[in-house]
């Protein structure tokens with residue numbers, strides 16, 4: 226028998242964190258793995274950035290309000306969330322662009338090796354970026370193998386092993402410490418995409434010896450639509466690592482306007498152009514959601530929410546295949562179900578106020594963000610799912626029209 230959700234919510238050590246968010250009434254939001262919700266502090270901060278900083282102080286704000294430092298000061302808030310030093314993380318550009326920069330740097334850090342090795346179930350954009358980089362360089366190549374084949378494919382031509390920590394379809398969590406060690410044993414670097422784990426799965430980039438990493442700002446870090454991404458370069462690689470996008474803000478002296486490029490010391494060389502201040506301000510304020518939060522408590526609650534979701538789906542005997550690992554420690558912070566009518570079921574659920582998303586070909590994804598979800602929300606979501614399939618609500622014509630973004 227499952228405990229009453231009201232008891233679990235009453236005893237939840239993270240219950241108060243929900244107050245930091247502006248969640249619309251009548252909505253159970255299970256898509257924080259795609260776009261985190263708005264925080265109260267973000268609304269205030271962006272308003273101040275508009276009214277006081279841009280509106281009144283104009284260009285002086287680069288110095289007076291330290292806009293120029295935001296890529297580093299925001300990164301310093303992300304560093305402890307991923308087990309890195311503040312001097313090893315930088316907020317810049319998007320995840321896709323940051324991955325391009327890091328993979329290019331990684332290839333150069335392993336001269337004589339030509340291969341970027343990736344998993345076939347990796348995030349497609351990551352594979353596209355790696356493939357594009359390989360063809361641009363001419364002498365490099367992308368090798369894509371099934372996840373189980375990675376260890377065998379780690380030969381002496383692999384410069385960088387590039388993996389997502391969480392499988393975006395199934396939510397399966399990869400063994401970051403073991404795969405990083407395997408890459409190192411083969412003489413390769415390990416580059417991790419933490420887009421679906423930073424903020425919900427404790428990560429120890431330094432402790433596990435990770436070389437390079439990237440992650441999204443707008444998913445579980447709640448930075449807002451199109452928030453800039455973050456990148457990590459281990460301290461030991463920073464003086465030798467070079468960004469292929471040698472823009473002026475990565476120069477040692479941007480305002481000297483020298484004709485030649487000299488990379489800035491440390492992680493700053495991975496900056497390229499002018500940072501998006503409104504988006505950085507939003508992300509900066511959003512990261513305050515993590516102030517004073519114990520990430521191991523976040524992980525415990527994430528697993529408990531997922532376990533409960535799966536138990537409820539089973540208790541209702543719902544006609545879904547459970548695509549996620551059943552053991553909590555092997556999942557990220559989502560539960561995925563498979564159903565041939567997955568797309569239309571997700572649409573019908575949204576009409577009932579339960580927001581999830583759909584991934585081709587048949588995956589319904591339910592993101593579980595422990596900072597604002599309650600156990601009662603999980604119960605409500607599965608009850609809505611049960612009602613949708615019991616009444617075949619997804620059969621309605623309007624639920625079959627594909628939108629541009631799923």
Ligand SMILES: *Cc1c(COP(=O)(O)O)cnc(C)c1O
Nearest residue numbers: 319320321322348389418420441
């Ligand atoms: C969401 C996500 C991205 C997104 O990249 P953008 O450049 O922000 O569009 C990249 N990688 C993974 C694994 C993701 O989940």
